[in-house]
Amino acid sequence: MTVRVMIVEDEPYIVESLEFLLSRDGFRVTSQSDGDQAMRDILNDPPDVLVLDAMLPGRSGFDILREVRNTPAVQSLPILMLTAKGQQSAAEDAKKSGVSLFMTKPFSNAELVDAVRRLAS
Amino acid sequence: MNPPGHPLKDRAATGPVSKEAKVPGVKGHRDPSKLRDAALILPIAGILLLMPPILSLFETDDPDAGGPPVAIYVFGVWALLICCSFWLSRRLYRDSDDR
Amino acid sequence: MISANLIVFISLFYVALLFGVAWYGDRQAKQGGGAWLRSPITYTLSLSVYCTGWTFYGAVGSAVRNGLEFATIYLGPTLVFIGWWWFIRKVVRIGRNHRITSIADMLSSRFGKSNTVAVVATIAAVIAATPYIALQLQSVTLSFEAIVGGSERLDTTVAFWAATGMAAFTILFGTRSLDENERHYGVVAAIAAEAVIKLIALIAVGLFAIYGISGGLQDVVDNAARALPSLQEISPPRWVTLLFLAGAAIICLPRQFHVTVVENSSERHVATASWLFPCYLFLTSIFVLPIAIAGTSTMPAGSNPDLFVLTLPLSNDNDALAIFAFIGGFSSATSMVIVSTIALSTMVSNHIVAPLSMWFLSQQGTGRSGDVLRVLLNTRRISIGLILTLGFVYFRFTGGSDALASIGLIAFCGVAQFLPSLVAGVTWQGATRSGALAGLIGGFLVWCYTLLLPSFEGTLIMSADAVAHGPFGIEMLKPQGLFGAQDIDPLVHATVWSIGLNTVLLILVSLATRQSILERLQSALFVNAFRSEPAYAMGLVQRSAASEDLFILAQRILGAGTAKTMFDSAAREQGKLTGLPDATPNFISRLEQELAGSVGAASAHAMVNQTSGGGTISLDALMEIADEAARLMATTKALELKSQEAERTAAQLRAANQRLRLLDSQKDEFLSQVSHELRTPMASIRSFAEILESTPELDDASRGRFAGIIQSESVRLTRLLNDILDLKFLEDDAQRIPSHAIDAERSVDKALEVTEGTLADSPARIVQGRRCGQAQVYANSDRLAQVFINLLSNAIQHNASDTPVITVETRKDTNTYFVEISDNGSGVSATDRDRIFEKMVRGEKSRGVGLGLPISRQIVRSFGGDIELIDRDGPGATFRVTLPLHTPDEAP
Structure with a gap:
């Protein structure tokens, strides 16, 4: 059974690198660049792990995070949040909203794949 | 004059008078501004009571009426005004004394 | 029949008694004793000088003729006195503060110590008082004739001797000295004694009428309506007019002003008088009724009701009571005459003779020790004689044919002319001297014309025909029916016209004229008498x-x-x-x-x-x-202004604070944005670099692509850093961009060329609208092109439309060059509108470099122009660049 990972990110190059890394590691990867569309996809067909960018057009990463945590069907979905904003406050906000793991861009490939792997198990 | 420092007795003495006086707002004489207001209202009340619209109510043309009502009314109001003025001036007098 | 000698003897005895009382009072006052002279009772009794011979005899006549109307003459003063707190108290206070000696002095002092006002008021007072004094002589004469069964010969003799006696008394006790504040203790003592006697006399006759003639109180009440049908109804216009005139007279009559204000020694006396004087008036009036009722029921038809007070006891053979009644009437008349002449002579000597004598003395040189005191005292004595002579002459002329009451009312209406100026003087600071003069003179002339002259019935100035049909037959000017008024009571008519004109003139002229400085001072002191x-x-x-x-x-x-x-x-x-x-x-x-x-x-x-x-x-x-009220108001206003100022400052501080907070948060946002903008390409670069490093088996195509991404993201990073430095540089010293006179249109062309070059595989398209072709501006062509490129690429990047269309238009007017770049995108949201030119702020949903617009604006501003987002119908956003056109002679 392959683990399905959904990437929600609007920077195409980052999506490209993440897809490359995660599929190389055996995950089934889908991606979405728009927040609203991503939320609909999550509810229709929940992935096993969600990799979420904090800043998105449409709904922001934080909005999605809160909505997932407030929806019983997908409440326990493991979420890895990525952000390009360097402040400490963003990390704290994310933790308060119930994020599983939090990473700052630029990230180390190894750490990222490791994190997804941990969330998947 | 009521001796000061006898509030109960004072109230008992002035209560009925203030009712008779038909001066609105005068309850106790301890508030000088109310007294002054009453002193201002009294002549106005007198003018209204002694002017035609009210006065004309008491006119009659019955020759056997005996005591003419309008005369009795005029002198009655007159006496009442004198009583009110007596009551008021005594207290205003004492007021200015205090000052 | 009582013999004339007896009456003369009793009168003389009574007069001697009065002299005694006056002499005693004067002596007591001089020795510092006589507390009773300064008691509120004496003060109140002296006020009863209001009740003259007219009251004593005429009130009964008035009650018989006009019913209840006689009561208004006493009700008016009652209302004024129970309202003492309103008016009399203030006038008394002013009188004491300013050492007022008469009503003319009061008006003169208020209106800038004007002698003109004083002279006018004095003349008016003398003219109005003359018939009134004549009335007293007449009442003495009539009563004397009635009691001794008079003959024609006695007529003027009695009046003459009465006048002489009163003059002697007044001169003796009224002009002993120029008293401080014109107080005459001896006279007041005599007046108070007379007040008691006349009241007791009237009550005695009243009681005799009830119990001696009618069958007791019940009988009087039962008979009232039948005996005096007029008692049952009132005439509203006359009732109101008389109430008003009597109320005015109690303070405006010179003698009333004298006893109420000038002779007043304490404000507390007014408090007592506020009920005691109405009480006196009440007693006086109520005993008039039984006399009138008994008189009409028992006296033969055709007898003069004005003399019922005397003739009732006489016809019932009660001589002692008749003599007492005669003394009562005599008291009323003498007290009135004495106080009137004192008041009037004070006015005449102070306001007419004193200025003249001053002028004479100054002509003779001030070094001479001319004794003004003696001159004034003598003029006062002479004026007393003159005033009484005037009254006597009037009495001779009119022949005493009028009913007593109508003469009194003429005087009332005359002195009421003082009322508007007096009331305005103590309540309205804006009343001016000219206003008071205009009102006084106007009202007084109307009074003369409509009331005084017609009262002579054609014997003085106006013929009887002129009175009946108007002068020269002009009906419109008929004295008792001005402007065609018909069937109106002459007194009501005269009062309405004279008081109306008086008041209107006072107000209008006051509004149209200015006060002198002394007037302003006095008006403030008068109106704020209780504060200043x-x-x-x-x-x-x-x-x-x-x-x-x-x-x-x-x-x-x-x-x-x-x-x-x-x-x-x-x-x-x-x-x-x-x-x-x-x-x-x-x-x-x-x-x-x-x-x-x-x-x-x-x-x-x-x-x-x-x-x-x-x-x-x-x-x-x-x-x-002077004007404490105004000062208070000014202070309050100043405080208000200050607090407004403080509020404004606070608001400014709040705004500044808010702005600082905003800037602070913008700085945070800026840093966060910069961080984001830098980290995003860095993330790609690091990630792909690690992939390249850790994946040796990667195929060439991927390797090439990843290296390409690394390269392009590195370029993006560099550009970003340049932008940040650019912005910093521009903000630090915008003027340093090297500028020349250039053609801005060429910069637009260049920008279009560059931008179109990047559109090769994009659906976006640029449409050129109207162009102005050539526009000379003073700028840097590369920087200007950079601005246009920036605006164009922004329009393309942030365009959500499937087929982005960007329109470029340029135009110019006499001074300015305009470039408008619009797109068909979703436009700029209202919240972003104000912020998009801030550093590093992007639209909520847009992506890309956030520094483009602030940099562009900074550049254009350094050339003296601006960039703004303008409102336009339809979708999309329109940015307008404005630049001042350059004219060669304008030095850079």
Whole structure:
């Protein structure tokens, strides 16, 4: 059974690198660049792990995070949040909203794949 | 004059008078501004009571009426005004004394 | 029949008694005793000088003729006195503060110590009082005739001797000295005694009418309506008019003003009089009714109702009561005449003779020690004689044919002309001297024309025909029906016209004229009588004089003794043991007030000014002190302004604070944005670099692609860093961009060329609208092109439309060059509108470099132009670049 990972990110190059890394590691990867569309996809067909960018057009990463945590069907979905904003406050906000793991861009490939792997198990 | 420092007795003495006086707002004489207001209202009340619209109510043309009502009314109001003025001036007098 | 000799004897005895009382009162006052002379009871009794022979005899006549109407003459004063707190109290206070000597003095003092006002008021008062004094002579004559069964011969003799006797009494006791504040204790004592006698006499006759003639009180009440049908109804216009006139008379009649204000020694007496005087009037009026009822029921038809008070006891053979009644009437008449002549002679000597004698004395040189005091006392004596003579002459002329009441009412209406000026004077600061004069003269002339002249029934000035049909037959000018008024009571008619015109003139002229500075000071002191201290205001008039001159002046007016006492006490107050006090402005003003108590405000002012060479009042000082209310208002306003200012400052601070917070948060946002903008390409670069490094088996195509991504993201990073530096550089020193006169249109062309080059595989398209072709501006062509490129690429990047269309238009007017770049995207949201030009702020949903717009704006501003987002119909956003056109002669 392959683990399905959904990437929600609007920077195409980052999506490209993440897809490359995660599929190389055996995950089934889908991606979405728009927040609203991503939320609909999550509810229709929940992935096993969600990799979420904090800043998105449409709904922001934080909005999605809160909505997932407030929806019983997908409440326990493991979420890895990525952000390009360097402040400490963003990390704290994310933790308060119930994020599983939090990473700052630029990230180390190894750490990222490791994190997804941990969330998947 | 009521001796000061006898509030109960004072109230008992002035209560009925203030009712008779038909001066609105005068309850106790301890508030000088109310007294002054009453002193201002009294002549106005007198003018209204002694002017035609009210006065004309008491006119009659019955020759056997005996005591003419309008005369009795005029002198009655007159006496009442004198009583009110007596009551008021005594207290205003004492007021200015205090000052 | 009572013999004439007996009556004469009793009268003489009574007069001697009065002399005794007056003499005793004067002596007591001089010795500092006689507390009863300064008691509220004496004060109230002296007020009853209001009840004259007209009351004593005429009230019964009036009740018989017009029913209840007679009561209005006493109800009016009742209402004024129970409302003492409103008006009388203030007038009394002013009278004492300013040492007022008469009603004419009061008006003159209020309207800038104007002698003109005083003269007009004096003349009016004398004219109005003359018929009234004649009325008293008539009542004495009539009563004398009635009691002795008179003959024609007695007619003028009685009046003549009565007038002579009254003149003697008045001269003896009314002009003993120029008293401080014109107080005459002896006269007041006599008046008070007469007040008691006339009241008891009237009550005695009343009781006799009830119990001696009618069958007791019940019988009188039962008979009232039948005996006096007129008692049952009232005539509203006359009722209201009489109430008004009587209310006005109680303060405006010279003699009433004299006893109420001038002779007043304490404000508390007014408080007592506020109920005791109405009580006196009540008793007087209520006993009039039984006399009238008994008279009409028992006396033969055709008997004069004015004399019922006498003829009732006479016809019932009660001679003793008749004599008592005669004495009562005699008392009423004499007291009125005595006080009237004192009041009038004071006015005449202070306001007419004093200014004249001053003028004479100044013609003879001030060095001469002319005794003004004696001159004034003598003129006062002469005026008393003159006034009584005038009354006697009037009595001879009119022949005493009028009913008593109508003569009295003529006088009432005449003196009521003082009322508008008096009321306005103490309540309205804006009332001016000209207004008062216009009102007084206008009202007084109308009164003469509509009431006084017609009362002569054609014997004086106007013929009977003119009175009946108007002068020269002009009906419109008929004295008792002006402008075609018909069937209107002459008294109501005259009152409405004269008082109406008086008031209107007073108000209109006051509004149209300005007050002199002295008037302003006086008006403030009068209107704010309870708040301003006159002693404080005294020093306001800046005058200087030699103390010696002032002393001479004071000696002349006050007499040597009084003057010395006053100067000595002033010197002691100034700390001097010997010699005269310094003539400070304060002392001069105090002296003026002392003199005013003897000769009136206007004369005293003129006299002191003659010695001190006029005075000035500093307007600042006046504003500061006189008008406390205005000052309070000014303070409040200033406070209000200050608090408004403080509020404004606070608001500014709040705004600044908010702005700082905003800037602070913008700085945070800026840093966060910069961080984001830098980290995003960095993330790609690092990630792909790690992939390349850790994946040796990667195929060439991927390897090439990943390396390409790394390269392009590196370029993006570099550009970003350049932008940040650019912005910093521009903000630090915008003027340093090297500029020349260039054609801005060429920069637009260049920008279009560059941008179109990047659109090769994009659906976006650029449409050129109208172009102006050529526009000379002073700028840097590369930087300008950078701005346009930036705006164009923004329009393309942030365009959500599937087929982005960007329109470029340029135009110019005389001074300015415009470039408008619009797109068909979603536009800029309202919240972003204000912020998009801030550093690093992007639209909520847009992506890309956030520094483009701020940089562009900074560049354009350094060329003297601007970029703004303008409102336009339809979708999309329109940015407009404006630049000033460059003309060659304009130095860069």
